[in-house]
């Protein structure tokens with residue numbers, strides 16, 4: 001592939017953009033870097049809701065990530081808007097509600113077709129949703145971290161190999 005090939009623009013989307021999608025963004029970035037392919041991607045995360053625009057990641061998400069050497073301190077919350085369908089090539093929703101909300105927001109069918117659930121790439125996809133840890137205990141944050149680590153690793157390998 002030519003070095004001048006434009007980067008693939010990838011967005012991760014959850015509800016609040018403070019727990020799941022900021023972590024998916026950071027872990028995906030880590031895995032493409034590990035594969036030596038960072039310059040081939042632009043990576044962002046957003047929420048379907050706007051409550052946490054400008055906020056740091058949830059303190060519990062940040063703490064679990066830091067414990068594993070992943071720095072989320074620079075994250076600031078952003079909301080996904082209809083214009084983002086033109087800004088991103090691939091859009092990965094964390095759960096079925098995010099997927100439904102994004103597809104409802106899509107101006108055209110070809111926009112809606114850019115959206116898929118991230119656990120479609122999980123080698124052990126379970127029910128297909130990344131559970132929202134926001135209202136739960138600390139175990140939920142460790143579980144979501146494990147799940148997103150293996151899922152973004154598989155996704156990075158797929159996208160780097162052109163899938």
Ligand code: 4NP
Nearest residue numbers: 014015016017018019020134
């Ligand atoms: P996230 O979790 O979608 O994984 O960022 C949530 C964070 C905040 C809220 C809901 C879910 N909230 O209602 O503020």
